[in-house]
Amino acid sequence: MARIAGVSKSTVSLVLRHSEKVSKNTKEKVLSAIKQTGYVYNREAAAMRSKSSDLVAIVINDLTHPFFAKLAVSIEAHIRKLGFMTTLVSTNENALIQTQVVAKLQEYRVKAFVICPTVNTQASWLNQLRTPSTQVITVIRQVNNCDVSCVLPNNELGTFQATKALIARGHKHIAFIGGDATVSDYQQRLNGFNSAINTQSDLHSWVFNSVASRYGGRMAMSECLAQVPQVESIVCFNDMVAYGSVEHLLEQGLKPGENIGVIGFDDLDESKNMGVPLSTVQINTDEIAKTVCNIIQGITCEGLHQIPVALIERDS
Amino acid sequence: MARIAGVSKSTVSLVLRHSEKVSKNTKEKVLSAIKQTGYVYNREAAAMRSKSSDLVAIVINDLTHPFFAKLAVSIEAHIRKLGFMTTLVSTNENALIQTQVVAKLQEYRVKAFVICPTVNTQASWLNQLRTPSTQVITVIRQVNNCDVSCVLPNNELGTFQATKALIARGHKHIAFIGGDATVSDYQQRLNGFNSAINTQSDLHSWVFNSVASRYGGRMAMSECLAQVPQVESIVCFNDMVAYGSVEHLLEQGLKPGENIGVIGFDDLDESKNMGVPLSTVQINTDEIAKTVCNIIQGITCEGLHQIPVALIERDS
DNA sequence: CTGAAAGCGCTTACAG
DNA sequence: CTGAAAGCGCTTACAG
Numbered sequence: 335m336a337r338i339a340g341v342s343k344s345t346v347s348l349v350l351r352h353s354e355k356v357s358k359n360t361k362e363k364v365l366s367a368i369k370q371t372g373y374v375y376n377r378e379a380a381a382m383r384s385k386s387s388d389l390v391a392i393v394i395n396d397l398t399h400p401f402f403a404k405l406a407v408s409i410e411a412h413i414r415k416l417g418f419m420t421t422l423v424s425t426n427e428n429a430l431i432q433t434q435v436v437a438k439l440q441e442y443r444v445k446a447f448v449i450c451p452t453v454n455t456q457a458s459w460l461n462q463l464r465t466p467s468t469q470v471i472t473v474i475r476q477v478n479n480c481d482v483s484c485v486l487p488n489n490e491l492g493t494f495q496a497t498k499a500l501i502a503r504g505h506k507h508i509a510f511i512g513g514d515a516t517v518s519d520y521q522q523r524l525n526g527f528n529s530a531i532n533t534q535s536d537l538h539s540w541v542f543n544s545v546a547s548r549y550g551g552r553m554a555m556s557e558c559l560a561q562v563p564q565v566e567s568i569v570c571f572n573d574m575v576a577y578g579s580v581e582h583l584l585e586q587g588l589k590p591g592e593n594i595g596v597i598g599f600d601d602l603d604e605s606k607n608m609g610v611p612l613s614t615v616q617i618n619t620d621e622i623a624k625t626v627c628n629i630i631q632g633i634t635c636e637g638l639h640q641i642p643v644a645l646i647e648r649d650s
Numbered sequence: 651m652a653r654i655a656g657v658s659k660s661t662v663s664l665v666l667r668h669s670e671k672v673s674k675n676t677k678e679k680v681l682s683a684i685k686q687t688g689y690v691y692n693r694e695a696a697a698m699r700s701k702s703s704d705l706v707a708i709v710i711n712d713l714t715h716p717f718f719a720k721l722a723v724s725i726e727a728h729i730r731k732l733g734f735m736t737t738l739v740s741t742n743e744n745a746l747i748q749t750q751v752v753a754k755l756q757e758y759r760v761k762a763f764v765i766c767p768t769v770n771t772q773a774s775w776l777n778q779l780r781t782p783s784t785q786v787i788t789v790i791r792q793v794n795n796c797d798v799s800c801v802l803p804n805n806e807l808g809t810f811q812a813t814k815a816l817i818a819r820g821h822k823h824i825a826f827i828g829g830d831a832t833v834s835d836y837q838q839r840l841n842g843f844n845s846a847i848n849t850q851s852d853l854h855s856w857v858f859n860s861v862a863s864r865y866g867g868r869m870a871m872s873e874c875l876a877q878v879p880q881v882e883s884i885v886c887f888n889d890m891v892a893y894g895s896v897e898h899l900l901e902q903g904l905k906p907g908e909n910i911g912v913i914g915f916d917d918l919d920e921s922k923n924m925g926v927p928l929s930t931v932q933i934n935t936d937e938i939a940k941t942v943c944n945i946i947q948g949i950t951c952e953g954l955h956q957i958p959v960a961l962i963e964r965d966s
Numbered sequence: 967c968t969g970a971a972a973g974c975g976c977t978t979a980c981a982g
Numbered sequence: 983c984t985g986a987a988a989g990c991g992c993t994t995a996c997a998g
Contacts, residue, residue: 341968341969342968342969342970343969343970343991343992343993344968344969344970344993344994345967345968345969346992347992347993347994348967348968348993350992351993355967355968356967356968357967357968360967360968374756374757375757375991375992376698376757376759376990376991376992377757377758377992378694378695378697378698378757378758378759378990378991378992379694379698379974379990379991379992379993380991380992380993381694381974381992382692382694382695382698382974382975382976382990382991382992382993383973383974383991383992383993383994384974384992384993384994385974397713397719397722397723397738398716398719398720398723400714400716403713403714403719404714406713406740407713407714407740407742410739410740411742414751419754419755419758420739421737421738421739422713422737422738422739422740423726423736423737423738424722424723424726424738426723426727435730438735439735440690441690441691441692441693442693442694442735443692443694548920548923549920549923552923552925581924581925582925584900585925604864604865607864607865607868608897609868609897609898609901657984657985658984658985658986659975659976659977659985659986660977660978660984660985660986661983661984661985662976663976663977663978664977664983664984666976667977671983671984672983672984673983673984676983676984691975691976692974692975692976693976694974694975694976695974695975695976695977695990696975696976696977697976697990698974698975698976698977698990698991698992699975699976699977699978699989699990700976700977700978700990701990
């Protein structure tokens with residue numbers, strides 16, 4: 335390479351790294367030589383020598399779930415815009431796979447891990463993952479007793495506002511539908527729901543768990559209707575659950591927003607396009623991604639960051 | 651590292667690479683030394699020296715679409731089982747991003763690119779990506795005049811069988827609903843549909859395009875019903891489109907499978923759990939992933955591989 | 967502004 | 983079975 339351009343390796347290196355200490359003439363010589371040969375830069379060698387890395391690993395519990403896919407793609411795009419390289423990995427909600435994959439990733443000297451942890455992720459594991467040269471940032475799900483950074487939406491406020499909106503409609507019999515009680519976001523959303531219920535003494539509430547999917551929502555709604563026929567409205571763990579609930583309601587001849595109030599959580603793209611557009615609590619994945627980027631760049635401090643949510647009232 | 655164990659670097663290297671030419675004694679010494687220090691293997695250095703790589707890049711057009719997410723996760727899991735490292739990247743259906751991301755990935759010396767190409771991907775670009783040390787395998791979407799390997803489902807046979815099943819129900823007015831005409835899988839699925847329609851002379855058919863999403867399906871179905879009130883059944887470009895179509899039908903008081911036949915394509919997990927379980931053409935993503943793995947390992951030859959599909963008749 | 971030398975952490979022949 | 987030496991493709995001081 336250097337031989338072809340008729341300069342030294344050092345000079346080629348300087349050109350590649352956009353140094354300003356190189357004359358235009360040699361710069362052009364090198365650049366044209368690069369074009370001629372099909373030279374590709376070897377980033378491994380560069381990283382090894384300079385002991386630095388521009389690789390950010392995004393480790394996601396379940397890429398198959400629409401919300402996490404949306405989040406992953408958003409984080410990926412924002413980090414790439416910073417000039418870093420990203421690598422996305424899906425752990426399929428399996429802590430063992432998560433451990434294995436992250437161990438392998440470490441061998442590639444990653445600059446930062448952005449992790450949406452699987453259920454049963456150990457705080458100690460996350461803590462030791464963090465080193466002077468590797469940042470660790472968890473997203474959406476919080477792991478207890480763990481001092482790595484975490485970026486998540488304001489879950490409690492979201493369901494609090496959603497429930498209050500339902501109460502404002504005059505509803506007194508309200509259920510919390512769907513979701514898996516073992517994850518932190520479930521607990522936070524349920525807390526927000528209960529706080530709102532506790533603001534008045536004449537309210538009645540129920541909780542029906544399920545897997546956090548469309549099918550789960552369908553099942554939980556069915557159970558709710560069977561056990562609590564007087565229910566007036568529901569707050570769903572997330573939009574997927576809400577979609578399933580709405581499907582079941584429609585099948586029973588009940589119209590969301592008329593016969594029964596429904597509010598979701600996430601605001602997936604689909605929500606606004608439904609037959610009855612879904613009211614929901616919007617999570618701004620771009621804001622989450624930006625905060626993650628700011629932490630990586632050192633613009634924002636490490637620690638816990640709650641991203642504001644917005645109640646979007648539509649027809650349901 | 652070598653100093654701590656009291657052996658040479660070469661020996662440590664041999665232990666790390668599971669050579670059998672090392673005595674048990676020294677092996678244990680090295681292994682325990684590794685445990686003591688928090689040593690992590692530097693794969694970059696290894697790859698550089700041996701000029702090899704175990705990194706497989708999976709480049710997906712749209713991780714936000716449930717089918718592609720499922721496919722990506724499946725390919726990822728199978729390749730990982732082979733002992734290779736994977737890196738997943740989403741190109742958001744943007745050929746420019748695809749070019750940029752792949753160029754960056756090349757700097758990491760990837761062993762193979764598994765690509766589901768964006769619309770407008772150039773054959774020449776794919777061809778030059780392929781080198782003696784880098785395999786290129788496209789999946790699902792075929793790029794014309796391109797001699798890289800391609801693994802895809804038997805689209806034509808799928809819609810052919812689906813349409814034949816509808817004809818067997820006695821239907822004579824059948825529409826093909828949804829999908830974007832610029833991608834190869836659309837053309838293949840439409841061909842299969844038309845072939846089936848052409849097996850009899852008393853059949854009437856229509857085609858309504860849309861984006862390949864739930865919302866697109868809703869729109870296309872609405873247009874179809876307005877223009878062709880006599881339609882008896884529909885073949886959908888994929889399951890997402892079918893979901894949207896079913897939603898619209900239900901809103902119009904029409905029951906899938908009773909008033910109008912509906913068959914999808916993909917067999918996403920959700921299909922079997924719908925109010926009216928969806929008939930569909932099943933794509934076996936694990937089989938696609940396995941074929942990709944076999945090509946990477948040299949067990950299967952390069953070239954075009956069509957994976958069998960299966961018509962799953964349910965209630966719609 | 968440019969070049970020669972050293973070294974990042976490994977692996978690979980080659981001796982012993 | 984183990985060690986000493988060379989080299990992968992870069993970057994980083996340091997001379998000139």
